[in-house]
Amino acid sequence: MAGTSPTRRRFLEGTLSGCLLPVLGSADARAAPQQIVYPRHIETMNERYDYDWLILRTALEKSVPAFGPFEMRQLDEAMSPPRVTQELTLPQGRINVLARATSPAVERQLLPVRIPIDKGLLGLRVFLVREADLPRFGAVRSLADLRALRAGQGKDWADVNILRAAGIPVVEGTFEHLYSMLMAGRFDFYSRGVDEAPLELREAQAQFPRIALEPSLLLAYPLPRYLFVRRDAEGERLARRLTAGLESMVQDGTLSALFRKYKGPIIERCGLEKRRLLSIPHPGLSPDTPLHRPELWYRPPPAK
Structure with missing residues (x-):
């Protein structure tokens, strides 16, 4: 992957390391891995979403003990941001999570996980x-x-x-x-x-x-950027998992540490x-x- 940034390389390596490890004591430990499919945006937009997917991945990893294993992959087809949102509203849509700024219209369509992943x-x-x-x-x-x-x-x-x-x-x-x-x-x-x-x-x-x-x-x-899921039973389960994982990241300092690492240089530049x-x-x-x-x-x- 020559020319690929270290953060981006992590996302392109496919199945997440460690996410399939059995979890002792978890009711879901022997269940099939939960499938997480996130969007691929049009090429000129794609790089700026890497931080979002890193936060998503980390929240899922933090929630393994309570919610079991998972597999995370990116959709092959690249889509515009409006198309991404539309895809998640479809009952059989090919993605089941996205990251974007919230709005009243989006919250009527989709279920927000109310922890701003970019700290506002x-x-x-x-x-x-x-x-x-x-x-x-x-x-x-x-x-x-x-x-x-x-x-x-x-x-x-x-x-x-x-x-x-x-x-x-x-x-x-x-x-x-x-x-x-x-x-x-x-x-x-x-x-x-x-x-x-x-x-x-x-x-x-x-x-x-x-x-x-x-x-x-x-x-x-105030313009929070949230993870959103589909408004159905599967989406509600995923929202509970992501909420638990993100709350763990807030409490142990992981969210702030990743924010400083990936956003700090840009903040300083401005x-x-x-x-x-x-x-x-x-x-x-x-x-x-x-x-x-x-x-x-x-x-x-x-x-x-």
């Missing part, structure tokens, strides 16, 4: 902008200033309603056209998650060299401690969101 990092947003507009954004001091600028977002993304509810104008487009729309002046900034922006900037600058990462602002709102924090609410957030549990969320360092 997706709700911390930085902006991709036209290089010539950097001084314009450097002058933004408040939400009122930001409302004078137009955001670009993907069609039907959860962020669209959040931004509009805060009075920020939004122009929607398809993912593959948002960069060209930005450079054509259709909107003023492309709001991306802290762990999305550096990777996307690297890809986009090959075609659009005058796109820049805005260095002074950080927009924050220089969050140097940015002005602008916070807005998420009006569609479920009341069941565990905002009362600070150990589940990453808090950006205070600006110096």
